[in-house]
Amino acid sequence: MSDPEGARPHAPPIPRTKEELLRLYREMLRIRRFEELAARAYTQGKISGFLHLYIGQEAIAVATKEVMRPGDRVVTTYRDHGFALALGSDPKACMAELFGKKTGLVGGKGGSMHFFDRSVGLWGGYAIVGGHVPVAAGHAFASKYLGDGAVTFCFMGEGALPIGATHEGFLLAGLWKLPVVYVIENNQYAMGTPLSRTSPVDDLTVRGPVYRFVTDRLVVRDVFEVREHLARAARRAREQQQPCLLELVTYRFRGHSMSDPAKYRTKDEVARWKAQDPLHRHEEELRTTFGVSEEALEALDDEVVEEMQAAVDFADASPPPDPEERFEHLYVEDPSAHPDLGPPPGDDIPAVTVRSFDPKGA
Amino acid sequence: MAVLQIREALRAALDEEMERDVRVFLMGEEVGHYDGAYKVSQGLLEKYGEMRVVDTPICEAGFAGVGIGAAMAGLRPVVEFMTFNFSLVAFDQLINNAAKLHHLSNGQFTLPIVFRGPNGAAHMLSSTHSQAFDAMLSHVPGLKVVSIATPYDAKGLLKSAIRDPNPVIFFESEVMYSVKGEVPDEPYLIPLGQADVKRPGGDVTVVTWGQGLPIALRAAELCQADGIDCEVVDVRTLRPMDLDTIYASVRKTHRAVVVAHEWPTCGVSAQLAARIQADLLDELDAPVLRETYEDVNMPYAENLERLVIPSAERVRDAILRVAYHRI
Ligand SMILES: Cc1ncc(C[n+]2csc(CCOP(=O)(O)OP(=O)(O)O)c2C)c(N)n1
Ligand SMILES: [Mg+2]
Numbered sequence: 001m002s003d004p005e006g007a008r009p010h011a012p013p014i015p016r017t018k019e020e021l022l023r024l025y026r027e028m029l030r031i032r033r034f035e036e037l038a039a040r041a042y043t044q045g046k047i048s049g050f051l052h053l054y055i056g057q058e059a060i061a062v063a064t065k066e067v068m069r070p071g072d073r074v075v076t077t078y079r080d081h082g083f084a085l086a087l088g089s090d091p092k093a094c095m096a097e098l099f100g101k102k103t104g105l106v107g108g109k110g111g112s113m114h115f116f117d118r119s120v121g122l123w124g125g126y127a128i129v130g131g132h133v134p135v136a137a138g139h140a141f142a143s144k145y146l147g148d149g150a151v152t153f154c155f156m157g158e159g160a161l162p163i164g165a166t167h168e169g170f171l172l173a174g175l176w177k178l179p180v181v182y183v184i185e186n187n188q189y190a191m192g193t194p195l196s197r198t199s200p201v202d203d204l205t206v207r208g209p210v211y212r213f214v215t216d217r218l219v220v221r222d223v224f225e226v227r228e229h230l231a232r233a234a235r236r237a238r239e240q241q242q243p244c245l246l247e248l249v250t251y252r253f254r255g256h257s258m259s260d261p262a263k264y265r266t267k268d269e270v271a272r273w274k275a276q277d278p279l280h281r282h283e284e285e286l287r288t289t290f291g292v293s294e295e296a297l298e299a300l301d302d303e304v305v306e307e308m309q310a311a312v313d314f315a316d317a318s319p320p321p322d323p324e325e326r327f328e329h330l331y332v333e334d335p336s337a338h339p340d341l342g343p344p345p346g347d348d349i350p351a352v353t354v355r356s357f358d359p360k361g362a
Numbered sequence: 363m364a365v366l367q368i369r370e371a372l373r374a375a376l377d378e379e380m381e382r383d384v385r386v387f388l389m390g391e392e393v394g395h396y397d398g399a400y401k402v403s404q405g406l407l408e409k410y411g412e413m414r415v416v417d418t419p420i421c422e423a424g425f426a427g428v429g430i431g432a433a434m435a436g437l438r439p440v441v442e443f444m445t446f447n448f449s450l451v452a453f454d455q456l457i458n459n460a461a462k463l464h465h466l467s468n469g470q471f472t473l474p475i476v477f478r479g480p481n482g483a484a485h486m487l488s489s490t491h492s493q494a495f496d497a498m499l500s501h502v503p504g505l506k507v508v509s510i511a512t513p514y515d516a517k518g519l520l521k522s523a524i525r526d527p528n529p530v531i532f533f534e535s536e537v538m539y540s541v542k543g544e545v546p547d548e549p550y551l552i553p554l555g556q557a558d559v560k561r562p563g564g565d566v567t568v569v570t571w572g573q574g575l576p577i578a579l580r581a582a583e584l585c586q587a588d589g590i591d592c593e594v595v596d597v598r599t600l601r602p603m604d605l606d607t608i609y610a611s612v613r614k615t616h617r618a619v620v621v622a623h624e625w626p627t628c629g630v631s632a633q634l635a636a637r638i639q640a641d642l643l644d645e646l647d648a649p650v651l652r653e654t655y656e657d658v659n660m661p662y663a664e665n666l667e668r669l670v671i672p673s674a675e676r677v678r679d680a681i682l683r684v685a686y687h688r689i
Binding site for chain 2: 106107116131132133143146332351
């Protein structure tokens with residue numbers, strides 16, 4: 001297993017203000033509290049299916065939101081609640097989706113693993129490992145084709161490195177110089193399998209140069225640091241059409257999903273990583289460096305818990321989808337309802353619609 | 363009216379749609395500089411440039427995925443598989459992504475994309491290069507599936523497939539690209555989901571599509587000599603399927619044979635036979651018979667391949683059987 005100290009040495013701390021730290025800390029805390037309540041609802045039987053928690057990795061989603069511009073996209077895996085919340089999805093809709101309700105983010109069609117919220121730039125939670133990597137390249141291809149200046153951020157676990165789709169996506173992004181930032185969230189386990197049993201090398205960024213990617217690697221301890229590295233990658237993608245591969249070494253404090261007691265990790269190892277939990281480090285920093293009082297921290301926490309408890313209450317009280325909704329959105333029935341499907345500019349001579357052809361002209 | 367080959371009709375469809383809509387682009391192996399493995403896209407690179415006629419490396423999962431991502435972002439990709447045999451390594455993209463993302467996103471994203479290329483046996487290419495994906499892909503909710511057999515249909519249906527707001531699988535055939543037929547000079551569209559009576563007749567309905575069509579038409583000619591007048595219905599769109607046109611024919615003839623260039627087990631032909639027999643039991647004077655590939659991997663040897671693929675003679679025998687005609 002790669003040592004948390006093993007990645008490149010840390011630069012001096014990035015300057016920050018109390019206000020900024022409070023703001024980002026709060027965003028991270030929102031994700032943590034949302035997921036703790038979701039975990040509880042799961043054990044109460046209110047949520048079913050697979051529930052993969054992001055607890056421990058929150059700094060990555062929060063830092064991503066910081067560097068996004070309007071029109072930018074995030075494509076991620078089934079471990080997607082953190083991105084939805086960080087990007088600005090309504091926690092009520094997110095929780096209702098977990099509860100399988102009509103009011104859910106995708107109307108109860110996707111559940112935990114398939115969050116989509118286009119209004120905030122969340123282009124999907126994808127549940128087939130690696131399958132979204134070429135799709136993200138396709139979004140970036142469209143950006144290049146249309147010249148819209150958007151950057152696509154595509155996240156994957158380190159478990160996505162062995163599969164072919166990942167490399168095919170990387171190849172096309174590199175070959176065509178697409179404005180995309182690929183981020184490996186290396187939480188060091190793919191379900192129960194440590195990286196050492198699936199990768200011949202510790203440093204996953206060695207796969208970047210063969211696709212002409214610029215690469216970068218960082219242990220996730222400080223949300224400002226993550227933000228700086230992501231910002232640099234985004235700048236290269238946006239301004240130079242230079243795809244980047246960024247490996248963020250991190251840790252999930254819970255099991256792979258709710259059904260996993262995570263017996264494959266030692267208590268020591270978990271404790272070592274929990275000691276560097278970015279959320280707790282930043283809390284400590286607020287306390288010691290910025291003199292934020294215990295009462296103020298508690299009040300903030302209370303506010304966040306209240307927001308997330310309201311999401312649970314909303315989900316609980318929401319109705320399930322109507323029976324007819326199972327037939328909905330299998331096919332586009334009315335193209336005029338979709339902004340992407342308008343007629344091409346200047347198309348005023350529609351082709352004649354005919355049913356069949358009689359060569360004899362009868 | 364021009365007489366075009368199927369490849370030329372497909373090219374005309376691509377050309378007209380690319381001219382009409384800058385969001386339409388073609389992507390695949392050898393589509394640009396090489397002019398297409400079967401010369402469907404000949405000349406398009408020169409006319410539209412490398413951003414719209416995109417040569418890809420050999421990575422079907424990669425470029426199918428790129429097409430899907432581009433479609434979600436507002437473009438209208440036409441992805442060419444050199445043949446559908448190679449789409450197997452992109453099935454995750456077709457089935458988990460193309461077919462599902464509109465639904466999974468609760469309608470937030472649309473997938474106006476066409477995956478096109480040859481499907482089914484060609485000639486002496488053996489088992490890995492002779493597969494029919496009609497059933498495998500028609501099985502999947504969220505996809506539409508088209509199979510063409512004439513230049514006229516090829517052009518009108520490809521244009522509609524490109525304009526369709528949903529993912530469309532578009533089957534062609536390696537051995538039919540040179541088939542010629544009349545194509546009107548004026549632009550036209552053929553709607554997806556409409557079958558077409560290719561030969562009117564009153565005694566037996568022969569339902570078919572794609573490479574099955576020329577076989578069915580030959581068999582109908584052979585049966586003429588036996589005094590049996592066949593109606594040949596070309597399904598054209600496998601999903602959604604125009605059962606009304608098929609049923610109207612069967613209500614008239616009371617007998618049906620399904621002819622398909624596909625494996626028999628769980629085939630589209632099996633689905634058709636089941637539907638006709640369930641919905642029109644009272645109309646039928648005979649069980650619905652099917653003529654398909656034999657249920658084996660396609661052999662290379664010419665004599666063996668000929669035995670596996672349905673022949674006009676085999677189809678004629680089936681037609682005679684449902685007509686209770688002494689063979
Ligand atoms: C192609 C594929 N194979 C197997 C699975 C089952 N599966 C789901 S998550 C997972 C582990 C992935 O680990 P990683 O990529 O490191 O992401 P993490 O869960 O750690 O965030 C597996 C094997 C899958 N979803 N897709
Ligand atoms: Mg992992």
